[in-house]
Amino acid sequence: MQLPQISIPLTLPFEVPAMLHPVIIHFALVLPIIVLLLELANLGFKRRALSLSSLGLLLLSVLFYVAAYFTGKADGSEAFELLGDEAREALGAHKMLGTYLVYALLIPLAFKLVAMLLAQKWARGALIVTLIMFISFMVKQGYDGGELVYRYGVNVAAVTEAQAAASDARDELADMNETVTEQAAEIETLKAQIAAMQQQAGESFGEKMDKAVTDAVSKVKKIFSDDNATKAAPQEEKAPSAETNGTI
Structure with missing residues (x-):
């Protein structure tokens, strides 16, 4: 059965700085143990000073848990977008248990007030039992928080590094895209130049072929013309000789 989604209906009038959660959470973890x-x-000394100190530290614990909630929310929001699905799910569960712990701490506080006002032993016993239960869940919350930091890297320092790396990658990608665009333009220019050279080469080759054919035809015509002239010359020389012989 999944726990219902809850939150603290409180809006702070200022923006919570990053990286305060690791500092605040140490006090939130230690104070309930000191109270216990x-x-x-x-139970043995029965001193009023101890009871008042316990009450003061319990109230202080409530304040630190509220502070841990808001500082954790701020740090988690910074890291959320850079996490995978598994890490996001773990972060959501950590936030939800932390929210429940804020409300759960009010239970031993209520028993503490009852024990002080009414001096009832059952109230003191209930206070100790609820503190032990609360600390058990608190230890689990601390373990899960360590998992988030050391297994998934959910901390603002890692997020900052990842953001810087992502920004550098985006800049490099933009430079690469610009270079590719320039190279594509150069390639298109080279293609146009090659096409023009091919066309020019084709036209030049055609002109040379036409000239060569024309020259060849001219040479052939000249050769045939010279041959015909050579053959016609002896016949013209023999004709007058025959007539001369007939006259004699």
Whole structure:
């Protein structure tokens, strides 16, 4: 059964800076454990100072959990777009459990107030039990947070590096596209030049062939003309000789 989606209906009047979540979360993890140790110690010592210290640290824990929620939301928003599907799912589950922990911390706080106002042992016992349960889920939340950072790289530093790398890649891609465009233009120019050279070469070759054929035809005609002239010359020389012999 999936837990219902919840959130904290609170809007901050300022933008939460990045990289505060790792600082805030240390206090959020330690304070409930200190409260539990004080309550266990107070079972034997029964000192009002210990009880008041426990109450103060419990209230402070609530504030730190609210701060952890908003700082985690800010850091998670920075990292979300650069994560894979598995990492996004893990980040969403981490955020949801963190939201539940903020509300769950109000339960031991309520039992603490009842124990102080009514001095009932059952309320103190319920306080200790709920603190132990809360710390158990808190430890799981801390483990999941470590998984997000060290397994999936969900932290602002990694996001910043990834964004810088992505920006550099986009710049390189833009340069490559510009170079490809220029090379494509050069290729088209070369194609046009080659086509013009081929056409010019074809025309020149055709002209040379025409001239060669014309010269050959002229030479053939000249050869035949010379042959005919050579053959006609002896016949013209023999004709007067015959007539001369007839006269004698």
